[in-house]
Amino acid sequence: MTTKLTGAGRLAGVIGWPVTHSRSPLLHGYWLERYGIDGAYVPLAAERDFEGVVRGLRAAGFRGANVTKPWKEAAFALCDVVETSARRIGAINTLVFDERGVVGSNTDGFGFLAGLGEAGIAVSGQRALVLGAGGGSRAVCHALDEAGAHVTVTNRSRRRAEQVAENLPGIAVIDWERRSQAIGNCDLLVNTTSLGMAGSEPLDIDLSRGRATLCVSDIVYVPLETPLLRQARQSGYKTVDGVAMLLHQARPGFKAWFGVDPSVDDTLRSLVLATLGR
Known part of the structure; x- marks a missing residue:
C-alpha cells in the first residue's frame, strides 16, 4: 500500500x-x-x-x-x-x-520494557543491575523501578550513580569495582554505557558468576551484538539487543x-x- x-x-x-x-x-x-x-x-x-x-x-x-x-x-x-x-x-x-x-x-523506558517483553523477560520482582549513569540509565532505572524490579546501579563515577538514585528512591548504588561480583545476585544485567559501542573501549566485566537464568541486555545497537552480548550468548545466557528498545520507543x-x-x-x-x- x-x-x-x-x-x-x-x-x-x-x-x-x-x-x-x-x-x-x-x-x-x-x-x-x-x-x-x-x-x-x-x-x-x-x-x-x-x-x-x-x-x-x-x-x-x-x-x-x-x-x-x-x-x-x-x-x-x-x-x-x-x-x-x-x-x-x-x-x-x-x-x-x-x-x-x-x-x-x-x-525510552517504555521502549526498553517493551523490548524485554517481546523477548519474554519478566521484570516484576526481579533483581536488576544497571551499568552506567547517563540519560539511558535514568530511563532504564525508572522503567524497571516502576515495573516492580529491585534495581541496583553502578558507574565508574559513583557520584553520578548516586545522582540517578536521588531521583529514584529505593534504587541501590554499588561501587564500579563490585560489578562482576554483583552479577551473582541479579536476574537482569543492563549495559547503558558506551563501553562496547563501535569505536569505544570494551566493557570489562566477568559474567562467570551469573546464574543460568541471567538475562543480559545492551541498549547499544552499533554493533548489534556488542562484546558484552557476545560473551553472554557464548555463556548460554539470554540476550536482548539495543534495536528492540530503538523500535519500541x-x-x-x-x-x-x-x-x-x-x-x-x-x-x-x-x-x-x-x-x-x-
Missing part, C-alpha cells in the same frame, strides 16, 4: 542537529505506509533557534516531534507540560502538540500523532538492521 499525502494529512518529525543519522523517519515512514495513514514524518535539521522551530511547527499544524541531540535540554524549557516520567528521567525525546500546549515525555509518539498504536514486526526490524550494515 502506498500512502497518499493530502492537505488533511497529519504531520510530525524529528528535530536535531545533525539529524541525518536518525532512523526515526524510516520507522515512522514504514508504519504510515503499513497502516495507510494520510500523514508524513520528516527530518527537521535545526542548527539553531530550537524554540522558534517548535513554535513554527505547531503553528503550521504539526502534531508533534521527536527531539534528539543537542536539543533535549532545551525541550524542557519550552514545554507547557512535562510528564512525570520525563521529569524523573531528566530528558525529553517526544513532543506532542495538543490542547494543553507543548507536552514533553520520554519514551517510537510507538507512543506514533500513536499520539497518527492515532494508531503500531506493532513492531520482522520486516521493520530487517529494514533497520540493513541501515546498521547487517
